[in-house]
Amino acid sequence: MKILAFGEVLLRFTVPDHLLLEQSDLVQLSTVGTGVNLLGSLAHFGYQTVLMTKLPANPLGRRVAADLRRLGISDQFVGYSGGHLGSFFVELGHGSRPERVTYQDRLASSFCAADATTYDFETALEGVNYVHICGIALSLTDQTRNAVYTLAKLAHAKGIQVCFDFNFRMSLNTGNSHRAMKQRYEQILPYADVVFGSKRDLVELLDYPDRSDEECYAQFTADYHVTTFAGTRRTNDNQRKYFQGFMMHAGKLFQSHPREIRILDRIGSGDAFASGVITGLIEKWPIDKTLDFAVANSVLTQATLNDTPLFTQQDVFDYLASNGQNELIR
Template structure:
């Protein structure tokens, strides 16, 4: 991307989201993602980053380069999405409890918000649970049962739902709940792009109806 293209892309933008998979798909996509993130940071645009790590795209030799890239981009990031595995296995944060690991990560990189999901299985039922850290506060949603029609893109939908709540300044409880319900419903639709409206998700979240007439 040229400087002009990046300036045009960021014009009027309040937040930039970088999906971590862009750091692994090719050298060009990595350099473009880093350049765009740096430009956004210089313009004081909030940056959101989702680790979205894929082992199939990273061999052992490439892992050191990937971690080095994380260490470039993370200091520019305000909101991060990921898992405990990302922090422990990729960033090698070696402390005991989940809370201590997340606290260490957020302090090291000056992250304001860190969020993600837990997947559970009980009595042959799949359950999804969301978490969000902001400062010293941690909010965990209820476990929601879900059925899988197509799982592709459901993590991205959790991110989009959670960002919606953060941007609209909802409570953390409502924010992570909306992210979870968005992801739960996304398991029932085909494709990796969200097709359900905010109003639809909120209605289902609040009323749990099977049929809307």
């Protein structure tokens, strides 16, 4: 089973020891991004993964490519151009203080500057079973938008399963009108088979009526002929936090059991959930099993520092078997 992801790679600088950025002269460097996180997780689950992106044509780009290979991700379709990579700083939350992310300029990156014509999508799709596209590309540049539209149309025409993640970020769209963003998402959704998102995406971005979850999801999947719509929600009960997944499939809404979470680092939690769902689809598991697996992978990831999930299928099943009371990951 082979999964291709298309998207940007970012450098993450994490401030250590729960310090604020102003308090520390040191940071921890890691290679991340939606595609990196998702594929890294799927590689640990035993699947063949490949990332298509652009990296700087300098030692930084080569270092990042080495990080991809270390995660088990093929860099066969990584191109090199330009000299800049987007980055962000993370200050970990603690107690009542939330986690804070500060982005550097990502729009000047090699990925954001690369035109669709510089990618060999035809060759990259050979032997691929699933393609994953992150919606953030719709918020970046004309070049990234044209590239994802081209890839989605081609993959769809070839009968390859297209997974699309809304990943809509208001912080990336302060200069874009609601109408423009809605049109961009409406343009790609007809080519998607599996979509990750939330009710908020449907109501606030696509202007769906604010009805019950099941009615809203049923209308969306019917409108765009989406086979699976999945996402997560967070709830609180006194001092405890819970994480839950849902999936709309074949006209029926399924919901997982809420699992208590103790958050060390919540970045990448959605990517961990998505990789779990894709695993269930690949393995043709029952939906309840798929949701439990996806939620557990995300819960484990949120209890781990950094974006990319590094757990095997057996790690996740051990967690589920012990109901989250594992004392040792083998």
